[in-house]
Amino acid sequence: xxxxxxxxxxxxxxVTGLISLAGLPFTATMGTGASLLVTAIVLVAAILSMLKxxxxxxxxxxxVASHFAAWxxxxxxxxxxxxAGFGYFAALAASWLLAWRLVTVLSEMKFIAPVAKRTIALIxxxxxxxxxxxxxxxxxxxxxxxxxxxxxxxSIGARIVTSTNILAADFVQTVVKAVLVGYIIGTFSGFLVxxxxxxxxxxxxxxxxxxxxxxxxxxIGIAPIMVIWFGFDWQSKAAVVVVMxxxxxxxxxxxxxxxxGHMERDLMRTYGAGHWQVLAKLRLPVAMPFxxxxxxxxxxxxxxxxxxxxxxxxxxxxxxxxxxxxVGRMNLDMVWAEIAxxxxxxxxxxxxxxxxxxxxxxxxxxxx
Amino acid sequence: xxxxxxxxxxxxxPVLTILVAIVVIWYGAAIGLNGPVIRxxxxxxxETSEGMAFILKTWSQPKPTMPAPHQVAAAFWKYTxxxxxxxxxxxxxxxxxxxxxxxxxxxxxxxxGVVIAISIVHVPALDKSxxxxxxxxxxxxxxxxAPMIIVLLAAIGVTGLLPKALISTYLSFFPxxxxxxxxxxxxDTLHMDLMRTYSASRAQVLWKLRIPASVPFFFASIKxxxxxxxxxxxxxxxxxxAVAGIGSxxxxxxxxxxxxxxxxxxxxGSICAILLVTLVDITGRLVERRxxxxx
Numbered sequence: 001x002x003x004x005x006x007x008x009x010x011x012x013x014x015v016t017g018l019i020s021l022a023g024l025p026f027t028a029t030m031g032t033g034a035s036l037l038v039t040a041i042v043l044v045a046a047i048l049s050m051l052k053x054x055x056x057x058x059x060x061x062x063x064v065a066s067h068f069a070a071w072x073x074x075x076x077x078x079x080x081x082x083x084a085g086f087g088y089f090a091a092l093a094a095s096w097l098l099a100w101r102l103v104t105v106l107s108e109m110k111f112i113a114p115v116a117k118r119t120i121a122l123i124x125x126x127x128x129x130x131x132x133x134x135x136x137x138x139x140x141x142x143x144x145x146x147x148x149x150x151x152x153x154x155s156i157g158a159r160i161v162t163s164t165n166i167l168a169a170d171f172v173q174t175v176v177k178a179v180l181v182g183y184i185i186g187t188f189s190g191f192l193v194x195x196x197x198x199x200x201x202x203x204x205x206x207x208x209x210x211x212x213x214x215x216x217x218x219x220i221g222i223a224p225i226m227v228i229w230f231g232f233d234w235q236s237k238a239a240v241v242v243v244m245x246x247x248x249x250x251x252x253x254x255x256x257x258x259x260x261g262h263m264e265r266d267l268m269r270t271y272g273a274g275h276w277q278v279l280a281k282l283r284l285p286v287a288m289p290f291x292x293x294x295x296x297x298x299x300x301x302x303x304x305x306x307x308x309x310x311x312x313x314x315x316x317x318x319x320x321x322x323x324x325x326x327v328g329r330m331n332l333d334m335v336w337a338e339i340a341x342x343x344x345x346x347x348x349x350x351x352x353x354x355x356x357x358x359x360x361x362x363x364x365x366x367x368x
Numbered sequence: 369x370x371x372x373x374x375x376x377x378x379x380x381x382p383v384l385t386i387l388v389a390i391v392v393i394w395y396g397a398a399i400g401l402n403g404p405v406i407r408x409x410x411x412x413x414x415e416t417s418e419g420m421a422f423i424l425k426t427w428s429q430p431k432p433t434m435p436a437p438h439q440v441a442a443a444f445w446k447y448t449x450x451x452x453x454x455x456x457x458x459x460x461x462x463x464x465x466x467x468x469x470x471x472x473x474x475x476x477x478x479x480x481g482v483v484i485a486i487s488i489v490h491v492p493a494l495d496k497s498x499x500x501x502x503x504x505x506x507x508x509x510x511x512x513x514a515p516m517i518i519v520l521l522a523a524i525g526v527t528g529l530l531p532k533a534l535i536s537t538y539l540s541f542f543p544x545x546x547x548x549x550x551x552x553x554x555x556d557t558l559h560m561d562l563m564r565t566y567s568a569s570r571a572q573v574l575w576k577l578r579i580p581a582s583v584p585f586f587f588a589s590i591k592x593x594x595x596x597x598x599x600x601x602x603x604x605x606x607x608x609x610a611v612a613g614i615g616s617x618x619x620x621x622x623x624x625x626x627x628x629x630x631x632x633x634x635x636x637g638s639i640c641a642i643l644l645v646t647l648v649d650i651t652g653r654l655v656e657r658r659x660x661x662x663x
Contacts, residue, residue, distance in 0.1 A: 100493065107496040121496070128497035149520060206382030210390075216595045216645050217638045218602050221614070224622030224630050229401075229433065300506060311606050312622050327519050335516050347504055 009101035013046040016094040023087020030076030042094040066098035082144020151333040159333040174319040177234040178306040182241025190249025211251040223309040240309040245298040252294035256287025292357040299349040401434040402426040435628045443632040459636040465613040473536020474597040481544025489552045532604035539600040540593035547589025551582025587652030594644045
C-alpha cells in the first residue's frame with residue numbers, strides 16, 4: 001500500500017496543467033505571473049488529490065483550488081475579448097477536471113445524517129450548474145464567440161439587472177394573466193368533467209380513450225384559431241392554455257379515480273357510504289398522486305402554450321413577443337434574459353407543486 | 369364471443385357516442401359563433417332568414433369564425449386527394465416535410481437519451497450531478513427557445529431539416545433518458561447477483577441483462593417522445609417564414625384568417641400524431657411478444 005492513489009481526473013489535470021505552461025501568458029491582459037499562479041494551483045491540487053487524505057479534506061482542497069483557478073481565469077479575460085491562447089484553455093480544462101474529481105469525491109462520500117445527505121444532494125448539482133456557467137463565460141469570451149451567436153452569462157445577467165421593468169411587464173402579461181388564468185380554468189374544468197364523467201360509467205369509458213388520444217395531439221396548433229376568436233390580448237393565450245391543460249387533467253383524474261382497490265371500496269360499502277362520501281373520503285385521496293402528476297405536466301404545458309401562442313399575434317408586451325422580436329433585432333442578451341426568467345418561473349411553479357404534493361400525499365410509499 | 373360483446377358495449381359504443389357528441393357540439397358551436405356575423409351582414413343587406421335557412425348559412429360561410437365539420441372535411445379532402453402530391457397546396461406534402469423533421473429529431477433524441485441513460489447508470493458522479501439538471505431542463509419552456517435556435521443556426525449556415533429536427537431532439541431526449549434510467553435499473557438484485565456469479569463484465573451485464581430488461585420502459589418512453597417530437601417540429605416551422613410544413617400552414621392560415629385551412633392543417637397534424645403513436649405502439653407489442661413477454 002503506497003501513500004499515492006492515482007485517479008484519472010487528477011492525472012489528466014496534471015497533464016493539461018503542464019501543457020498550459022507551453023502557452024504562457026494565457027491572455028492579452030493576464031501577465032505571466034498570474035498565468036503561472038493558476039497553473040501552480042491546479043498542479044498542487046491535482047497532486048494533493050492523489051494522496052491518501054480524508055475525503056472531506058480532499059473535497060475542500062479541490063473545491064477551493066478549482067473555483068479559485070476558475071475565478072482567476074475569468075478575471076484574466078477583462079479587456080481581453082477573444083485573445084485567449086491554447087494555454088488558457090488547457091488551464092481551464094485542468095481546473096474543470098479538478099471540479100469533476102470534486103463531484104466524484106462528493107458523490108462517493110457516505111453520510112448517515114439525513115441533513116448531510118440532503119446538503120450533498122443539493123451541492124453536487126449546484127457545482128455542475130456553476131461549471132456550465134464558468135465554461136460558457138470563459139469559452140465565449142476567451143475564444144471571442146460573436147455576441148449575436150451566444151452572449152456570455154455575465155452580459156445576460158447585466159441585461160436582467162438593467163431591464164427589470166420590461167421583464168416584470170412581460171411576466172405579468174404572460175404568466176400572471178395568461179398562464180395562471182388558463183391553468184386554473186383548464187385544470188379545474190378537466191377535474192370537474194372527470195368527476196362528473198366518473199358518476200356514469202358509460203361516459204368515463206368513452207372519454208378515457210378519446211382524451212388519451214387528444215392528449216397526444218399537437219394541441220398547440222389551435223393557437224392561431226384562438227387568436228382569431230379572442231383577439232390579440234392575453235385572453236386568447238389563456239384559451240390556448242385552457243385547451244392544452246384540460247385533457248391531461250381529465251385523463252389523469254379518470255385514471256386516478258379508477259385506482260382504488262376492491263377491498264377498500266367494499267369496506268366503504270359496509271359502512272353504508274354513499275357515492276359522494278366514497279369519493280371524498282376514499283377515491284379522491286387515492287387519485288391525488290395522479291392529479292398531481294397532471295398538475296405538474298400542465299405547469300410546463302401552460303408556459304409553453306402561452307409563450308408559443310404569442311408568436312401568432314400579441315400586444316407589444318409578453319415573453320413570447322419579446323423573444324420573437326428581440327431575435328429579429330439580434331439582441332440575444334434580452335432573449336436569454338427572457339429564457340432565464342421562463343426557466344426560473346417554470347422551476348418555481350414545478351417546485352411549488354412538488355412541495356404541495358409532498359404535503360397532500362404524505363402517505364404515499366414514495367415519500368416514506 | 370363474450371370478449372367481442374364486451375369490446376362493443378364496453379369500449380366501442382361509449383367512444384362512438386363521445387365522438388358523435390363532439391360533432392354535434394361542434395355544429396352547435398358553429399351556429400353560435402357564426403350567427404352574430406351573419407345577423408350583422410343581413411341587417412346591412414336588409415333581409416332576414418329564419419330557422420333552417422339561417423342555420424344552413426352558418427354552416428357554409430367562406431371564412432367562418434368556426435368552420436363546420438363538413439367544411440373542414442371537404443377542405444381536408446381537397447388538399448389531400450384533390451391536388452397533386454408535389455403541389456404546394458397538398459397537405460400530404462406539408463405533412464411529409466414535418467414528418468421527416470420529426471423522425472430525424474426523434475432518432476437523434478432517442479439515441480441521445482439512451483446514451484445519457486447508460487452513462488448515468490454507470491457513472492455515479494453523473495447520476496448525482498446531471499440528472500437533477502435534466503429534470504430541471506424540462507420545467508423550462510424549451511419551445512420558447514425554438515425561434516432563437518432556428519435563427520442562430522440559420523446565421524451560421526445551417527438551414528433546412530436539421531434546425532427543426534434539433535428542436536424535436538431537445539423535446540424527445542428527456543422522456544427517453546428518464547425512462548431508460550428507470551429501465552436500466554429495473555433488473556432486481558437477484559438477477560444482478562446471478563450475473564456477478566458468472567463474473568460478467570459491466571458490458572456483458574449491460575447487453576445481456578440491463579438492456580433486455582429496459583425494453584418495456586423504452587417503448588413506453590418513446591411513445592411520449594414521438595408525440596413531443598412532432599410538436600417540436602411544428603413549432604420549429606413557425607419562425608422559418610412559412611416555407612413548408614404543417615406549422616407554416618398554420619401560420620399562413622392565421623395571417624389570412626383562413627380558419628378552414630387552419631383546421632384542415634390541424635387534422636393533418638393530428639393524423640400524423642395518431643399514426644406515429646400507433647406505429648410505436650404496434651412495434652413495441654411485436655418486439656415484446658418476440659421477447660416472450662406475457663400479454
